[in-house]
Amino acid sequence: MSRVPLGRWVVAIPMSLLALATIYPLLFTVNVAMKTRRDYILDRFSLTDALRFENISTAWNSVGMGRYFVNSVLVVTCSVALLLLFGSMAGFALSQLRFRGSSALFLACLAGLFVPFQVIMVPLARTMADSGLIDTYPGLILVYVAQFLPFTVFLMTSYYKTIPSEIVDAARIDGNSVYGVYRRIMLPLGTPALLSVGILNALFCWNDVLMSLVMMPSADHRTLMVGVTSLRGQYSDDIPTFASGVLIAAIPVLVVYLFLQRQIADGVAAGSTKG
Known part of the structure; x- marks a missing residue:
């Protein structure tokens, strides 16, 4: 098995962390948008149990x-x-x-x-x-x-x-x-x-x-x-x-x-x- 050069790890690890820091806020926003107000108040960091588009519809039409x-x-x-x-x-x-x-x-x-x-x-x-x-x-x-x-x-x-x-x-x-x-x-x-x-x-x-x-x-x-x-x-x-x-x-x-x-x-x- 060939070894991965150390230089690649030096570049890959910071870039991976940067990508994670960029993607996480988007995923968190999507997760929150799929929750009900009650679910968000009870636990804002938990994963939603279903895909709910009522909030998006409310924001688009009513708001x-x-x-x-x-x-x-x-x-x-x-x-x-x-x-x-x-x-x-x-x-x-x-x-x-x-x-x-x-x-x-x-x-x-x-x-x-x-x-x-x-x-x-x-x-x-x-x-x-x-x-x-x-x-x-x-x-x-x-x-x-x-x-x-x-x-x-x-x-x-x-x-x-x-x-x-x-x-x-x-x-x-x-x-x-x-x-x-x-x-x-x-x-x-x-x-x-x-x-x-x-x-x-x-x-x-x-x-x-x-x-x-x-x-x-x-x-x-x-x-x-x-x-x-x-x-x-x-x-x-x-x-x-x-x-x-x-x-x-x-x-x-x-x-x-x-x-x-x-x-x-x-x-x-x-x-x-x-x-």
């Missing part, structure tokens, strides 16, 4: 998690679509088009990465209130686009820089306009980066609480994550219902991570090396 879920899907879909459109256009222009001030403009976009939302939260809220955009879907979408656009522009610019400029020059010689080059050449070539950046932005917007809480004060317009945080106060004596709300919010994120792991990793590393 309003279904409405919050639709709100999140609407806001995230529109925000990601605008981010990909503007980010790909800016990335193409900053990486392939030659114009004065392009480097300074790229640095200005990078500077937006270092401005946390907490710094601009109060003046932004006042500006949006004066514009009548507080508690509206367009207002929250604009905030998401403004907040995550620098990140999108950075990754798309880095990715498009790996594409040889000769391809763009050849397309221009063939009679394509700048828009034609963008639509016919750069968008198809940028599909892997667009997919990766789109997934990352969708996760950022889906998991956001602070920006949504500031922009959407009314209960009807809450996003899913804000709805989950509000459950903790309203259902502090009904932990299984609260756990069901957490599970509803976590399932889409888990599905994305399980099926799109490679695209997420590629998005983090997009443009990190020259082709």
Whole structure:
């Protein structure tokens, strides 16, 4: 019997413990969501004796998690679509088009990465209130686009820089306009980066609480994550219902991570090396 090298154990044991620490909270949440309130009060750590979906149904229908879920899907879909459109256009222009001030403009976009939302939260809220955009879907979408656009522009610019400029020059010689080059050449070539950046932005917007809480004060317009945080106060004596709300919010994120792991990793590393 061959021995396992010591180096593998040194890596495997910490990684196994890290995986266990990551998976256990999810399993605990699922277990609690399947319990009745009485069972949870009697023994919160015991395994449930049956699969009960009444708490999930209550959270979805009676508590309003279904409405919050639709709100999140609407806001995230529109925000990601605008981010990909503007980010790909800016990335193409900053990486392939030659114009004065392009480097300074790229640095200005990078500077937006270092401005946390907490710094601009109060003046932004006042500006949006004066514009009548507080508690509206367009207002929250604009905030998401403004907040995550620098990140999108950075990754798309880095990715498009790996594409040889000769391809763009050849397309221009063939009679394509700048828009034609963008639509016919750069968008198809940028599909892997667009997919990766789109997934990352969708996760950022889906998991956001602070920006949504500031922009959407009314209960009807809450996003899913804000709805989950509000459950903790309203259902502090009904932990299984609260756990069901957490599970509803976590399932889409888990599905994305399980099926799109490679695209997420590629998005983090997009443009990190020259082709």
